[in-house]
Amino acid sequence: MQTSTINKTAKVPKLEKAQTNGAPKKRLEILKTYKIYIGGKFPRTESGRYYIAENGDKEKLANVCLSSRKDFREAVVAARSAFGDWGSRAAFNRGQILYRIAEMLEGRKAQFIDELIKQDTTKEEAENEVLLSIDRLIYYAGWCDKFQQLYSSVNPVASSHFNFSTPEPTGVVSIIAPQASSLLGLVSVIAPVIAGGNTCIVLASFTKPLCAVTFAEVLNSSDVPGGVVNILTGKVAELASYFADHMDVNALVFCENDADTQKMMQEKASLNIKRVVLYNKINWLTENGQSPYFIMDTQEIKTTWHPIENIGGAKAGY
Amino acid sequence: MWRGAGGEGEILMATKNNTLKLKFDSARKYAPAPESKSAAKINPRYDLFINGKFEKPLSKKYFDTINPANEEKLSEVADANAADVDRAVKAARNAYENVWKKMPPKERGKYLFRIARMVQERARELAIIETLDGGKPIRESRDFDIPVVANHFFYYAGWADKLEYAFPNRNAQPLGVAGQIIPWNFPLLMAAWKIAPALATGNTVVLKPAETTSLTALKLAEIIQEADLPPGVVNIITGAGATGAAIVNHPDINKIAFTGSTEVGKIIQRAIAGTNKKATLELGGKAANIIFDDAPIDQAVEGVINGIFFNQGHVCCAGSRLYVQESVFKEVVRKLKDRLETLIVGDPMDKNTDIGAINSKQQLNQINKYLKIGQKEGAEMYQSSCDLPSKGFFCRPTIFTNVAQSNRISQEEIFGPVLAIQSFRTDDEVIEKANNTPYGLSAGVWTDKGSKIFNMTTKLRAGVVWANTFNQFDPTSPFGGYKESGYGREGGLHGLSAYVKLGGIV
Numbered sequence: 001m002q003t004s005t006i007n008k009t010a011k012v013p014k015l016e017k018a019q020t021n022g023a024p025k026k027r028l029e030i031l032k033t034y035k036i037y038i039g040g041k042f043p044r045t046e047s048g049r050y051y052i053a054e055n056g057d058k059e060k061l062a063n064v065c066l067s068s069r070k071d072f073r074e075a076v077v078a079a080r081s082a083f084g085d086w087g088s089r090a091a092f093n094r095g096q097i098l099y100r101i102a103e104m105l106e107g108r109k110a111q112f113i114d115e116l117i118k119q120d121t122t123k124e125e126a127e128n129e130v131l132l133s134i135d136r137l138i139y140y141a142g143w144c145d146k147f148q149q150l151y152s153s154v155n156p157v158a159s160s161h162f163n164f165s166t167p168e169p170t171g172v173v174s175i176i177a178p179q180a181s182s183l184l185g186l187v188s189v190i191a192p193v194i195a196g197g198n199t200c201i202v203l204a205s206f207t208k209p210l211c212a213v214t215f216a217e218v219l220n221s222s223d224v225p226g227g228v229v230n231i232l233t234g235k236v237a238e239l240a241s242y243f244a245d246h247m248d249v250n251a252l253v254f255c256e257n258d259a260d261t262q263k264m265m266q267e268k269a270s271l272n273i274k275r276v277v278l279y280n281k282i283n284w285l286t287e288n289g290q291s292p293y294f295i296m297d298t299q300e301i302k303t304t305w306h307p308i309e310n311i312g313g314a315k316a317g318y
Numbered sequence: 319m320w321r322g323a324g325g326e327g328e329i330l331m332a333t334k335n336n337t338l339k340l341k342f343d344s345a346r347k348y349a350p351a352p353e354s355k356s357a358a359k360i361n362p363r364y365d366l367f368i369n370g371k372f373e374k375p376l377s378k379k380y381f382d383t384i385n386p387a388n389e390e391k392l393s394e395v396a397d398a399n400a401a402d403v404d405r406a407v408k409a410a411r412n413a414y415e416n417v418w419k420k421m422p423p424k425e426r427g428k429y430l431f432r433i434a435r436m437v438q439e440r441a442r443e444l445a446i447i448e449t450l451d452g453g454k455p456i457r458e459s460r461d462f463d464i465p466v467v468a469n470h471f472f473y474y475a476g477w478a479d480k481l482e483y484a485f486p487n488r489n490a491q492p493l494g495v496a497g498q499i500i501p502w503n504f505p506l507l508m509a510a511w512k513i514a515p516a517l518a519t520g521n522t523v524v525l526k527p528a529e530t531t532s533l534t535a536l537k538l539a540e541i542i543q544e545a546d547l548p549p550g551v552v553n554i555i556t557g558a559g560a561t562g563a564a565i566v567n568h569p570d571i572n573k574i575a576f577t578g579s580t581e582v583g584k585i586i587q588r589a590i591a592g593t594n595k596k597a598t599l600e601l602g603g604k605a606a607n608i609i610f611d612d613a614p615i616d617q618a619v620e621g622v623i624n625g626i627f628f629n630q631g632h633v634c635c636a637g638s639r640l641y642v643q644e645s646v647f648k649e650v651v652r653k654l655k656d657r658l659e660t661l662i663v664g665d666p667m668d669k670n671t672d673i674g675a676i677n678s679k680q681q682l683n684q685i686n687k688y689l690k691i692g693q694k695e696g697a698e699m700y701q702s703s704c705d706l707p708s709k710g711f712f713c714r715p716t717i718f719t720n721v722a723q724s725n726r727i728s729q730e731e732i733f734g735p736v737l738a739i740q741s742f743r744t745d746d747e748v749i750e751k752a753n754n755t756p757y758g759l760s761a762g763v764w765t766d767k768g769s770k771i772f773n774m775t776t777k778l779r780a781g782v783v784w785a786n787t788f789n790q791f792d793p794t795s796p797f798g799g800y801k802e803s804g805y806g807r808e809g810g811l812h813g814l815s816a817y818v819k820l821g822g823i824v
Contacts, residue, residue, distance in 0.1 A: 088776070150486060153811050157792035158469065165796045165812060168776075250801065263592025270587035272756065273580070273599065273802045293488070293820065300800050301812050304775045306785045 034062045034209065036071060036233055037216035039078030040226015045234075046070050053209050056120045064209045067234035069242045072174075072201060075230035076248050079172045079199040082227030087169045087197040095144035098195055101222040102137035105130070108218060112183055115210040119182050132285065133187040139290050140191040147196070147292045151299070160308045167299035169197035170275060171250035174243040176236055178255040181284060182208035186215060188284045189253055190229055192294035198251070201230045203243065209233045236261070244268035251275040251298050255282075348662065351669040353456045358446040360533065364395045366402055366556065367539035369409035370549025376401040381558075383532055386453040387666050387675040387710040395532045398555040403564040406524045406553040410495040411570055413550030414522040419492055421548075423520070427478030430517055432545045434471035437464065437510075440541065444506060444534055449666045451533040452505055453675030453711070454629050456667050466791060467510040470809075473793035474514035477814060481519065484814050489821035492520030493596055494572035496817065497565040500535075501578045502528035502677050503632040503733075509535050511808045512575050513552060519817040521573065522551045526565060529558040530678050563589075571595060575816065577634070580731070580757070580802050598806025598816040600634065600798055602731040603759030606752035607637030607788060608742075608774065611645045613764035617786065619653045622737070625762060625788035627661065627715050630673055631735040632681070634803075635760035637788055639728055640739045641748050647741045651719060654737075658702045658715050665707065673735060676711040685713050685734035692718050692727040697738070723751055731757070745773065753779045758800030762788045781807070 034053075035042040047068035053061045065071075086094070105112070109130050116126035148167055155163040173193050178185030182205055193200050204212030216231045232239070240261055244252055245268035252269055254262060257280040269276045277297045282289055363380060365372040377399035382391050398406070418426070437444065441464045448459040481490045496516045500508035505527055516523050527535035539554045555561065562582075566574055566589050576586050577600040590597060607625050609618045625637030642650045666674030676682040693699050701714040713735055721728050721738045728738040742748040752761060761778040763771055763785045775783040781799045784790060791797065796812040798804060806816045 151812075153796075155792065155794040155796070155810055157790075157795055159790060159792065161787065161790060161792075163790075163792065163795050165810065170800075171779075259592065266591030267588050270584045270591070273583060273587065273601065273804060275805050288822075300781060301796050301798070301807050302775075302780070302800075303782045303796050303810075304785065305783070305787055305790050305795070306771065307787050 032062070034064050034213040034233070036065045036067055037213070037220070037229070037231040038071065038075045039082075039230065040220065042216070042220075046074070053207070055118060061118055062210060064213075064233045067203075067232040067239065069239070071232055072239060072242050073246070075201040075232060076172060076174075076246055078227035078230055079201055080248055082225055083169075083171055083199045086194070086199055086225060086228045087171075089197070091145035091148065094195060094197065095141045097223050098137055098141035098144060098191065101218060101224065102134050102141060104218045104222045105134050105137065105215075108214070109134075111214060112211055115214060116182055119208045119210060121182075129181075129184045129285075133184050136184070136187050136290055137191055140195040140295070143292055143295060144195045147295050150292060151296055155303070160310055162306045162308055163303065165301050165303040167196070167296065168302050170298045170300055171198060172248060173198045173200040173251045173253060173298050174246065174249045175200050175202045175253040176240060176243060176255060177202050177204055177212070178279075178284060179205045179207065179236065181205060183211035183215065184284050184289075185255065186212055188289050189255065189279065193253070193298050194224075194228055196295045196299050198298050199228045201232065201243070201249075203236065203239055204231055204233050206233070206235055240265060241268055244274070245271055247272050249274060251277065253277045253279065253298075255279045257281075348670040350665075352665065353446055353449070353667045353669060355446065355450065355667070358443045358450070360393050360447060360450070362393055364393060364532070364536045364556070366396045366398055366406070367536065367542075367552075367554040368402075368406045369413075369553065370543060370547075372539070373405070375399070376405070381529065383451060383530065385450050385710075386530070386677055387707070389709055389711075392450055393533060395536065395556040398526075398557040398561045398564075400564040402555055403524070403561060403568055406555050407495060407497075407568050407570050409550035409553050410522040410524050413548055414492075414494055417548045418517075418522050418551050419520050423479035423481070426517060426520065427475045429545060429547050430471050430475030430478065430514060433541060433547070434468045434475060436541045436545055437468040437471060437538075440537075441465065441468070444537060446667075447537060448506055448534050449674070452502060452531045453666050453677050455671040455674040457669055457671070458629060463504055463507045466793065467506050470507070470510040470793040471514045474518040477515075478518040481814065481818070484811055485818070485820055490519065490814070490818040491821050493817060493819055494521060495570060496521045496523050496573040496575055497568065497571040498523055498525040498575045499562045499565060499578065500525065500527055502531040503629060503634070505531035506534035506538060508577050509538055511577075515808070515813045516575070516817050517551065519814060521817050524553045524555065524565060524571070526555055526557060526561055529556070532556040566590060569593075573597070573817065575806075576600070580804075583804055596819075598798070598808070599804035600806070600808060601759075601802065601804035602757055603634045603636065603799065603803050604639055604729065604731050604755050604757045605635055605637045605760040605762065605780065606639045606641055606778070607762035608641045608748055608752060608764065609643060609646065609650055610763075610765035610767075610770065611643040612766045613646075614766060614786075615646060615649060615653065618764035619650060619657055621762065621764060621786070621788045622654060623657050623661070626737045627673055627735050628789050630676055630713070632677055632733055633789065634731075635782060635789065636733075637760075637762050638732060638737060639752075640737055641742050641751060642739060643748075644741045644743050651717075651739060654717060655700055658700070658717065659704075661702060661704070661715050663702065663704045663706060663712060663714065673715060676713050676734065679711055681733065682711040682713060685732060685736060688727055688730070688732045688734070688736060689716060692721075692725065692736075692738070695722070695725045695727065697721045697725060697727060723754060729755065745770070749774070749777050753777075756802040759798075759803035760784070
């Protein structure tokens with residue numbers, strides 16, 4: 001392998017380089033192409049641009065798509081068209097599918113641990129992060145058909161009406177995933193959004209993008225309908241304003257502690273009264289990184305009224 | 319019809335449809351039944367209510383507030399400038415840090431109970447002033463606005479010492495000083511919606527009523543004074559847009575609660591970007607009211623009338639778009655027109671009046687602009703033939719037929735007694751049409767079939783959905799919008815969230 005090519009096996013045993021008659025002694029490893037995930041498909045960015053993900057040792061890990069505004073817009077179209085179905089599915093079914101994601105992730109633990117190690121995580125930390133990510137999905141799988149009960153109410157109105165309030169998904173959510181985390185941050189912000197029936201477009205960590213693309217493959221094989229989760233790779237500075245000003249996005253999640261970008265995104269969000277959710281003080285590795293309140297951050301409360309007829313039987317007190 | 323046109327034929331046709339047109343114009347003239355102005359005391363001038371006292375404005379300016387039904391001056395109120403706002407915020411901050419957040423929650427609640435009772439005691443006076451200052455029929459301010467104001471204070475009073483039950487596994491803490499800006503359509507009711515939950519959760523308040531309807535909020539200030547609420551917990555300052563902007567931009571405010579137009583809501587959301595201010599926005603609406611062919615038509619017609627003509631149509635959740643299933647379209651439109659003729663438009667102080675005065679000259683111009691736009695776009699306008707008073711701001715109840723989905727009268731909020739009617743054939747079609755709007759505050763469905771009701775109510779993207787009823791409100795029932803109708807809820811358990819931050823796991 002030439003030093004100029006991408007070393008996708010950094011920190012793990014390297015390909016045997018001994019040559020016999022000009023051919024490798026062992027079979028040549030198949031390198032993975034890291035693409036983006038839109039509408040259940042894996043296209044390259046329409047822009048044709050890429051960047052090279054490196055680790056701390058400046059080892060090249062992959063050519064990664066540098067997604068464009070148009071990729072984002074296509075992802076919004078995919079998310080919007082998936083919302084009708086996903087948002088109205090039985091909560092039980094969404095729970096099943098989130099559980100299925102966890103199952104698929106469990107089965108591919110080794111691959112994620114490898115990728116985390118390549119991206120400068122110690123083996124122990126990598127194992128911990130993957131296990132926590134699986135458990136986090138299980139946690140939200142369980143909430144899918146319960147948070148509504150916790151946050152609903154039947155309201156004792158003074159008039160003769162049956163009146164109740166329930167949470168419903170906000171719609172299409174744009175998410176800029178925690179940039180310091182490759183997998184756990186990503187899973188922690190996606191899971192509550194889709195558990196509540198929203199669809200989303202997620203911008204992965206710029207410096208640690210590998211797990212996001214592999215997680216898209218997990219989603220793709222987990223009965224998650226295409227378009228429910230769309231994952232882009234690229235630069236926050238380039239894409240953040242589009243995540244905030246798109247008129248068909250209903251809510252926005254931003255996790256960085258960057259006051260200027262926060263302000264810019266909140267300003268642009270006002271164009272269509274987007275709900276802005278900031279998670280800049282959350283340690284995703286702890287218990288504080290999961291909560292049904294995170295689900296409620298991208299929910300609306302709907303109140304329904306219906307008259308109650310008052311004839312007959314009113315006097316029967318038994 | 320085969321007997322030919324004329325009276326006999328009409329009766330026959332009416333019998334066939336099992337409906338008779340009621341003739342109100344001849345036998346049923348109502349004698350005037352005006353409420354008495356003398357039951358209310360209005361001062362010639364009002365100052366700003368800051369730190370428990372009425373203070374002269376630093377701006378030294380006052381502006382007139384008039385009765386929109388006869389354009390006569392009722393009083394003049396102070397025009398608070400940025401320095402006045404700062405004074406009010408300082409008073410609120412001081413009260414928050416030193417008194418209110420330290421007060422045992424049950425004591426906070428008792429103040430709210432006390433205010434609720436005093437509102438009930440002075441209900442008649444408040445209703446009269448609400449009608450004089452805002453133009454809404456006395457029947458509505460007497461039977462709806464003021465009772466619900468008192469109920470709202472009662473409801474949230476009881477929450478003050480029970481917050482640990484409202485937020486499972488979390489410790490709810492007040493936010494601090496809330497800046498609250500309210501509209502002119504339900505002046506005192508909006509003040510109650512804002513103040514009651516804020517105080518129950520331990521916040522203090524700087525509230526600004528709309529410039530055309532300041533008087534009942536100032537009356538509430540008198541009640542608050544009389545109730546011995548600690549000074550500075552509620553501050554009520556009057557003024558127009560500039561005063562509101564000074565509240566929004568004040569650096570020592572922790573929370574903005576705004577009810578008003580989507581346009582201003584967007585400006586506020588932008589203005590507070592990059593600050594830590596929390597916000598709830600209750601903005602505009604363009605509600606769809608949907609009648610299926612199996613609906614009880616007479617009830618539905620009444621519901622549509624109430625949905626769009628309640629409070630002169632100055633209602634953010636007004637049912638301003640009517641969708642009628644094709645097979646009953648003609649019948650519904652005919653009955654609406656008949657019912658329109660029976661509506662009594664005129665003196666808001668008359669207890670018989672159904673539709674009072676438009677709140678301001680400016681709003682009347684806005685409505686008239688849309689009447690022209692609607693006709694220009696090719697829609698067919700029908701108005702009640704009623705006489706309008708020669709003075710004051712009035713508008714005939716109006717319906718438009720032959721409306722296209724793209725017409726401005728079916729896309730934009732008019733905020734007046736103007737209904738745009740369209741027909742539809744299938745459920746899917748009407749769901750798509752109803753949701754085809756940037757707004758999402760409310761919606762209505764009329765059908766006799768329960769399963770269809772719940773299909774519709776779950777698919778309509780709106781915060782409040784009325785099935786076989788419309789424009790119902792209650793302190794226990796959360797109210798607020800989807801999409802560009804704003805965020806956050808007011809009323810009910812969910813209304814508490816708007817005024818707390820959730821501390822760590824209990």
